[in-house]
Amino acid sequence: MKSLTLELNGAKVTYEVEPRETLADFLRERCRLTATHLGCEHGACGACTVAVDGQATRSCLRLAIMCHGRSVQTLEGLEDDPTMEVLRRHFHQSHGVQCGFCTPGMLMMARDILLRMSHPDAETVRSQLSGQICRCTGYSGIVTAIVAAGRELGRAGQAKVVSEPVVPVAAIAAVRTKVDD
Amino acid sequence: MKAAIFDYVVPKTVAEASTLLASGGAATAAIAGGQSLLPMLNLRVALPDLLVDIGRLQELKEVTATSTNIRIGALTTHAAIEDGKLPEAFGGLMQKVASKISYRAVRNHGTIGGSVALADPASDWPGCLMALGAHVRISGLKGTRSQPISEFVLGQYSTSLACDEIILGFDIPRPDAALRWGFFKVVRKSGAFANSIAFAVAHGRGGPASVVLAAAADRPCPLPKVAERIEAGDGSEDALQRAIADDVAALVPQDDGYLMRLHVSTVLRAVREVQAR
Numbered sequence: 001m002k003s004l005t006l007e008l009n010g011a012k013v014t015y016e017v018e019p020r021e022t023l024a025d026f027l028r029e030r031c032r033l034t035a036t037h038l039g040c041e042h043g044a045c046g047a048c049t050v051a052v053d054g055q056a057t058r059s060c061l062r063l064a065i066m067c068h069g070r071s072v073q074t075l076e077g078l079e080d081d082p083t084m085e086v087l088r089r090h091f092h093q094s095h096g097v098q099c100g101f102c103t104p105g106m107l108m109m110a111r112d113i114l115l116r117m118s119h120p121d122a123e124t125v126r127s128q129l130s131g132q133i134c135r136c137t138g139y140s141g142i143v144t145a146i147v148a149a150g151r152e153l154g155r156a157g158q159a160k161v162v163s164e165p166v167v168p169v170a171a172i173a174a175v176r177t178k179v180d181d
Numbered sequence: 182m183k184a185a186i187f188d189y190v191v192p193k194t195v196a197e198a199s200t201l202l203a204s205g206g207a208a209t210a211a212i213a214g215g216q217s218l219l220p221m222l223n224l225r226v227a228l229p230d231l232l233v234d235i236g237r238l239q240e241l242k243e244v245t246a247t248s249t250n251i252r253i254g255a256l257t258t259h260a261a262i263e264d265g266k267l268p269e270a271f272g273g274l275m276q277k278v279a280s281k282i283s284y285r286a287v288r289n290h291g292t293i294g295g296s297v298a299l300a301d302p303a304s305d306w307p308g309c310l311m312a313l314g315a316h317v318r319i320s321g322l323k324g325t326r327s328q329p330i331s332e333f334v335l336g337q338y339s340t341s342l343a344c345d346e347i348i349l350g351f352d353i354p355r356p357d358a359a360l361r362w363g364f365f366k367v368v369r370k371s372g373a374f375a376n377s378i379a380f381a382v383a384h385g386r387g388g389p390a391s392v393v394l395a396a397a398a399d400r401p402c403p404l405p406k407v408a409e410r411i412e413a414g415d416g417s418e419d420a421l422q423r424a425i426a427d428d429v430a431a432l433v434p435q436d437d438g439y440l441m442r443l444h445v446s447t448v449l450r451a452v453r454e455v456q457a458r
Contacts, residue, residue: 002189019189019232022223041182042220043287055260055289061219062290065189066212066234112285130371131284 006067009033009077017064023057024048026064027074035075035104039133046132049105049112050074056112075104083111086149096145098136106132110146119154122147184222191234195241195347199322201233203345211235211347213256216283216291217299235347241294243350246270252318254350255294263288270355271313272458274362274382278309284372294348300334300400303374305366307334308395311403312380315353321346337399358385363454365447377444379451383411392452397432397444404428407448411455425449 001016008031015030024041027033027050039045041060048059051073078084087110090096097103106129113120113128120128125146126139134142192198202209210229212218213236221227235241241256246268253267261267262279282288282296282305296306297317310330317333319326322345330351333341342348363381368374375396383390390411395401406424410417429444 018186020184020186020222022184022219025183041223043216046284046286049286052289056286057289058216058286060223061216061287063189063212063215063219063232066215066236109286127371128285131286 002065004065004068007071009073019065021064022060023062023064023067024059027059033074033076037101037104047102047105049108056109075107083114086152087111090145090149094141094145096142098138102132102134106142114150114153120150182223182225185225185228187229187232189232191237195238195320198233198235198347199345203322205231206344209233213295214290214292216287241349249355251353251355252350255348256292259288259291272360272362277364278305281366298342298348300338300340302337302399303396305378308378308380308393308401310351311401312382312391312393313353315351317351318349319346320349334400356384358388361455361458363451365450367447377447379447381451381455383455387414394444394448402432
């Protein structure tokens with residue numbers, strides 16, 4: 001077992017983990033954060049998408065221990081996020097949810113798209129969303145919701161191109177230095 | 182599935198990484214972005230005893246540009262290239278190639294060094310770097326060496342890397358004249374493994390040209406006759422079509438009409454893009 005310290009949804013946490021444990025299993029089994037869904041476990045479906053240091057990440061393709069000293073955000077940590085608030089409303093209005101299995105990954109990726117691009121059109125959203133699989137094939141509502149959310153956020157001047165990932169807090173930087181030493 | 186048991190270590194220096202990699206031989210694997218290795222671990226196709234995480238080595242992150250050369254660290258991610266964070270010397274070719282690799286969440290972590298070290302025949306960077314005439318910078322217990330990427334990639338998942346060696350990065354010569362390029366890739370679904378990838382580059386008009394076809398054979402292959410046609414620049418359509426058919430026929434089984442048409446068309450589209458620039 002290895003000691004893992006990271007910033008999880010804004011709080012510094014420490015756990016003992018097995019090296020072979022993926023970030024997805026760590027989040028679900030140890031932290032009981034079950035919004036992150038596991039579909040294929042080999043990077044094909046996108047259901048397990050989270051943000052690591054602010055960057056969209058497939059949590060099945062990241063070992064938990066690789067996130068030592070980093071910042072991880074899951075859907076649970078974005079309840080008060082302004083972009084997510086708009087996305088949630090449009091997913092509801094445009095019926096962007098059927099069985100709901102892909103929804104957490106769709107929302108995480110949708111937020112990533114809207115943070116990188118303002119006013120993406122449907123074609124851009126479809127291309128950017130190509131790594132997220134909805135086996136109900138409910139893409140139409142999902143794409144409509146993201147395009148509408150992009151329009152609303154663009155009007156409010158909140159959607160900005162983010163070029164740098166979110167920098168972890170100083171406490172985490174200290175942990176990282178310790179790891180690197 | 183879940184990965185089998187392995188140990189995990191984070192070396193602090195390149196030399197320490199080499200010592201660790203040498204200690205376990207074939208049972209040890211280096212991991213950087215892990216976007217190809219994690220699926221293999223999860224599916225238990227790869228079964229290392231020890232993972233050496235080289236993803237925090239600063240030396241592998243350096244990107245420098247001189248008047249003649251662009252040096253790219255092995256840990257440069259596809260997303261960083263897609264977002265234009267490299268010195269712009271290749272007219273946007275690398276940016277375009279990066280943007281078509283897998284999906285954004287994978288591009289955020291997948292690295293150019295990892296892609297070349299894996300040498301998947303259907304991957305983008307080995308062929309692209311070959312077309313650009315890149316050298317691979319390699320470090321191991323005996324020191325550092327540099328090798329043209331055309332000699333570095335030996336075949337399917339096979340390179341000249343010894344078990345103690347890691348890729349530091351790549352040296353790509355800065356083109357003498359504005360690079361005219363063409364890139365075309367056939368995938369059944371956006372982000373999936375490619376069925377055919379063609380890269381064509383020409384250094385200005387009348388300057389040297391290079392054409393590389395990937396996903397056709399066990400490694401990316403140069404298409405010399407096609408490159409000659411671009412250099413000639415005489416617009417002879419018959420001669421171009423003949424050159425493409427000849428070069429592709431040398432790589433693809435003659436009796437497979439579909440593969441012939443697929444690769445010929447991919448190369449033709451890349452060449453057309455060069456001609457239009």
